[in-house]
Amino acid sequence: MRTYPCVLTIAGSDCSGGAGIQADIKTISALGAYAASAITAITVQNTCGVTGIHPVPPSYVKGQIEAVMDDIRPQAIKIGMINDTKIVEVIAEMLQKYQPQFVVFDPVMVSTSGCKLMEDEAIEAITTRLIPLATLITPNLSEAEILAGQKICTVEEMQRQAKEMLKLGCRGVLVKGGHLEGGRMCDVLQVSGEEAPHLFAAPKVDSRNTHGTGCTLSSAIATYLALGETVTDAVEKAKQYVYKGIEAGKDVCIGHGHGPLNHFYSPVPMHIFDKNG
Template sequence: MTRYPIILTIAGSDSSGGAGIQADLKTIAALGAYGASAITALTAQNTTGVRAIHPVPPAFLQEQLEAIFEDLTVDAVKIGMINTVEVAMVIAGILDRFQPGFVVLDPVMVSTSGSKLIQDETVAVLWKELFPRVHLITPNLDEGRILISEKIDSPESMKAAAEEMVCRGCKAVLLKGGHLVAPVLYDFLAQKEEDTLTLESDYIDSDNVHGTGCTLSSAIATFVGKGSPLAEAIIFAKGYVSGAIAAGKDVKTGFGPGPLNHSFSPIPMQVIS
């Protein structure tokens, strides 16, 4: 029997479709895998901002996750918006119970429009209960500053910050530098007992970057779930995101930062044995 590579996204819903669960599922499908989802929170938002957040009851999140893991062979997991301590604890328990082979956590804390998406007390729980359990976290600069309470404003401070997060208990950290506007952008991949990898990409002038972090983390999960080593998966995922930004940069969707073009070069659904 053959089956599809299955990628599970655990994240919040974006009613405008550009980020969160919606962006994740578009990405997973565009990269030739099968997407499953468990929703942590509902948001009322559009391209101009987040109007309201309605957390999913933790017991119902547990039901969603158990239903998925008890039936589907999950090849990789992407975790996004976790805005309460109770949700974080449910996810930690599920990871211990089902032991998925790869988990990437995008610590979504601030939306593209600047809205705060996480409770203060949840940050400490991420450090204690989730970061040690996942294989990679993918903070941007704003999230990195929140996580280590330090100034991060240059490639040198980015590299040091990524390495500091590993020292504090993360297995691997991809610190993203997209908020440092420059002709060349830098990301840093720090891992335990390995040299830090510097990743470069050209800056693309576009206002349509809503959901970029969600897209990158779900792309990484998809490539790892399909068999790529971590560093290779990150390089492939960055290439996909750059292509999606370039393909959507001149398209108007709403009055604020629009979405990427997730379907600019779709890969047919693959099967594995």
């Protein structure tokens, strides 16, 4: 018996196709795994911003997750936008019930255009209920500042706060430094049990097309974990995928605002695993 490596993405739907569930499915598929999904919210958005969010009833979020987990049993779960406390509680309940091997949580609190996407009560709930169940959390600078409760402006501060965020109970923290000042970006990965952080530095690509890069990165990490990579190698390969996707899509115009990267710049054949190990 053979099977595909599978990743379940639990996130909001982006009708413009650049972020959320749509970006996740594109990413997982482009990297050669099988994508399943559970939608947490329907958003009204495009490349110019988010104008509306309608949460899916928690019972339906739970039902979607159970349907996938009872049947397909994905190796990894990626969690994206959640703006409702009850949905946070349902997802935490499902993670405790099914105990997936890998959980990558992208705590989407603010959109690329600066729109707030999460209620204050939900932020408290993810901190106490979801983050302790995560293999890796992937906050950007704005989200890391919310979780850390203080401003973060330098790579040194990113390293310090990444270590502090491990105290929330997760096994790894990737603080994304895409909004750092200057012509280079640097992400900081701190893994539980390791003293030294891993730094991933690269020149910034001059592009407006950055819509959905955070969603893409976290789903790429989850996919590489499902394919058998270590956390550090999964992050490194996922960052290379996103960087090349931004480069490949920088001169393409989709919409009037921040367009998407090119998820399919180099398609990969679908991976197949031996189901017995």
